[in-house]
Amino acid sequence: MLGYYAVLAIRSLSRDIALTLLMVLTIAIGIGASMTALTVYHVLARDPYPGRSGKLFRPQLDPRQYADRSKTNLHAGAEEPYIQLSWIDAMNLLHAHRADRQAVMSTGSFRVELPDGKVRPSHSFGLYTTTDFFPMFGAPFRYGAAWSEADDERGTRVVVITDTLNDMLFGGANSVGHIVVLRGVPFRVVGVLDHWQILPRIYGSYQAIELSDVYEAYIPLTSAIDADLHPAGSRRCWDEKVPFPPDNRQKKTAPCAWLQMWVQLDSAAKVAAYRDFLIHYSEDQKAIGRFQRPPNVRLRSVTQWLEAFHAVPDDARVQVWLAFGFLLVCLINATGLMLAKFMRGIGNVGVRRAMGASRRAVFAQLLVEAGMIGVAGGLIGLVLAYGGLWLLRQQQDGDIDYATLVHMDVGMLIISIVIALASSLLVGLLPAWRACQVSPALQLKTQ
Amino acid sequence: MDLKPILSALLRHKVVLFLLVLVIALSCGVVSNSVFLMTLHLERLHMPAGFDEDRLVEINADTLLTPHSDEAKRRTRETADALRQIPGVQGVTLSNQVPLDYSAFFPGYIALNEKDAESRSGVLVAVYGGEEFAKTLGLRLVAGRWLNPLGFVDYADVFKPGSVLAPSEALITTALAKRVWPGQNPLGKQFYFTSGKPPTTVVGVVEHLPRPNAIYGPGEEDYSIVLPMRLWLDDGVYYLLRTADPSQRQQVLHAAVDTLHRLDPHVAIMSQRPVTDARKEQLGKDLAMARMLAGLCVTLLLITGLGIVGLSSYWVQQRRRHIGVRRALGATRTDILRYFMLENFLLTSLGVMLGMALAYGLSALLMHYYELPRLPWFYFPLGAVALWVTGQLAVLAPALRASCISPAAAAAG
Helix, strand or coil: CHHHHHHHHHHHHHHCHHHHHHHHHHHHHHHHHHHHHHHHHHHHHCCCCCCCCCCEEEEECCCCCCCCCCCCCCCCCCCCCCCCECHHHHHHHHHHCCCCEEEEEEEEEEEEECCCCCCCCEEEEEEEECCCHHHHHCCCEEEECCCCHHHHHHCCCEEEECHHHHHHHHCCCCCCCCEEEECCEEEEEEEEECCCCCCCECCCCCCCCECCCCEEEEEEHHHHHHCCCCECCCCEECCCCCCCCCCHHHHCCCCEECEEEEEECCCHHHHHHHHHHHHHHHHHHHHCCCCCCCCCCEEEEHHHHHHHCCCCCHHHHHHHHHHHHHHHHHHHHHHHHHHHHHHHCHHHHHHHHHCCCCHHHHHHHHHHHHHHHHHHHHHHHHHHHHHHHHHHHHCCCCCCCCHHHCCCCHHHHHHHHHHHHHHHHHHHHHHHHHHCCCCHHHHHHHC | CCCHHHHHHHHCCHHHHHHHHHHHHHHHHHHHHHHHHHHHHHHHHCCCCCCCHHHEEEEEEECCCCCCCHHHHHHHHHHHHHHHCCCCEEEEEEECCCCCCCCCCCEEEEECCHHHHHHCCCEEEEEECCCCHHHHHCCCEEEECCCCHHHCEEHHHHHCCCCCCCCCEEEEEHHHHHHHCCCCCCCCCEEECCCCCCCEEEEEEECCCCCCCCCCCCCCCCCEEECCEECCCCCCCEEEEEECCHHHHHHHHHHHHHHHHHHCCCCEEEEEEEHHHHHHHHHHHHHHHHHHHHHHHHHHHHHHHHHHHHHHHHHHHHCHHHHHHHHHCCCCHHHHHHHHHHHHHHHHHHHHHHHHHHHHHHHHHHHHHHCCCCCCCCHHHHHHHHHHHHHHHHHHHHHHHHHCCCHHHHCCC
16 A cells, blocks of 8 residues: 555656655755754763763862952852862862772873984873873773872872874884983883873863863873973962962962862762762861861762853854754745645545545555655755765864764764654645545535 | 735635744744844954954974073073064064963953952953063054053062062053943053052053953953063963064964074974964854854745745645636736735735744843843844845745736636
8 A cells, every 4th residue: 555655646746846856855954954953962962971971070169268259160150169179179189089089180281202302392282190080081001001099199200191192202112111201301101092082071271171182191190290390271279369389389289279180989879978078178178277168069970060061062052943943944844835735636635535535545645745755855854964064074174173073973863864754744744634634525526 | 905805815725824924934033043143253253353463473382491590581582582583573572372362361350449359359351461562463552652661570570479569550452441441531540450469550552452262251352451571481471473574474483483493402382373373263163153154044045935936836826717817807917916926925024023023032042041142123124124035036936927827717627
């Protein structure tokens, strides 16, 4: 039966080529535009750390003075505490070992060269961090391994470099044990990372969420600070009279927040306990006079962090709204056209009904016709969406900083196909229903 | 022409009418908001720089010098002098940040009394420093005078812990003057840019000087001050070189990098580019969004137009007999044409009315969720006109076809 309906549909559609093409194109453009926008949104909103994001939390403390009324972050309200920690607080939280894992970090940039001077000095960004960083964020090693906790404590001059830097300095060979000179200080390579990129990144020093991956070296925090590698990025000092000191040793005692921290908490009970710990810690600091305000802490999971600091740019959200408004216009338009098309062929319906076809049979036949248009539109729409994403990726030179990330994955492809099918049925439903309402006698009479 | 027959004819096709009006309304709502969003992005794109950005190149270099040492100061002078000798270079300054750039942002507050300075509740500004900064950038003075070259102090001395030193004078921008001292002459006014220091006096007003980093609310992009501060070679200091001719920028950049390598074989160049590159990178996003929105509007109007063509054709075909009868009864071709045009105008108007309400609602949503400004009133008629024109153009072909229907069609089946 379905085959026969399909033949009927093709015959009917080919009678009105222009109208058919118009309907197919309308649906295709609508699907194409909305799928492009939705894919961009999906890429930006996806979980960057699947399997980990529910376990990683960002502790925040509020050391601000009572009188301080400046906003700490563009996206947050006046109550939002600093997103970074001072050296004293970060070290206290780190050494308390209250979480399953904990890592403190800061971004810096420094000159990179080899001791024999064989390569021209270059400049790299690196992350100064503690050893738990690697298992917490799942960094893969090609050669060697992370440094030890003892290295963190002693400030051993060791470094983990990325495959990119390893290719540049050592031609991709196993460089574990070799020396690289960072800002005039020798560091021993203990590990080389495999290609690894997770974006958006949530532990950078410049913004709460960063969209470019620039790190080429990972260095134990203590050794980096002691070797006078400068931390870069934003920082907040809560005492107006004490600006951020240029000297690294003074940074350790300064009332300035310039370090990021993430902790891993494996159960809900531990999360609650850690929150209590932060509150008690704040109370203690208030008691000894370091903090002024009553405890004001945050302990956001990765998901909450991405939400709070607008991982998805407003532009991308607005685009999704506009694109779906656009799809709606296209679908309603196609519905109108489909209605016109069916009404034009209403004589055939009348004949079929008079010859004994049930209302349901006519309805099914018309739906097949609508479905064919919808499927064709949906397929062309998918091709258009791929084209749209391809165009987006071509804007590489910094126009859109997430451009290289946008690809349609299997999940998005399935969603697209479902939306395309649903749209085509929606488009067909009303016209088919209207058309089969016709009473056969009346229709035949007007013929 | 009497509207009554048109209306009663329209009401016989309620479903089609409803769909068409809905499409026009949605289209109108989306188009007026999109055009507005587009102008917002274009405005940012065409924001006046207020300095000769197309003549400037920036270099960020890393040396192994101990910051603020005598050695560093001596080397700074040597380097700056060597850079000035490069053919095509008109001026050199070492600055803490670059306007419209996206790396660093050195903040300060304009507070009118010490209490506000303490609570940092003044206006957030970008604090620029550097010897010959204003001259190298080509800032334009609109009131007062330039900074006194004898009043320059070391940047590091101002910002070191416990320092009570503050530069005695400052340049501010027109926009900032209007914000802090509305309706008053800003010259001679005093402010605190950080607490625990004596006040600084405004001695000059420059037309524009944008902040770096593009993180600002609407109208805040020009909130900057220039203080008489001297910078020495250190991490995060930018060389800004002014070229005599914009076409020489690449040449000057290469020569400058070579000079830096010659003076210090250990120097590592962190970045080197014409200053306009940073702006292009930053504002390219605005351009991309504006292009996307323009494309959306055009496609949307096209789709709506094609929909009207399709439905009107159907209508014309359905009413062949009626049209034939009217022609037989003496209606001219123009009457028929006018009938369909007027009919389209009526239903577009209905859609536009709904569409304006929709545009208002959409704008309210965008305002609430994305901190966008309210849709200005003139975008409402703009959306209406766009849809009216689209509608009339779209109905033209079917209406012309209708007007060609012969009176004989009255008799045919």
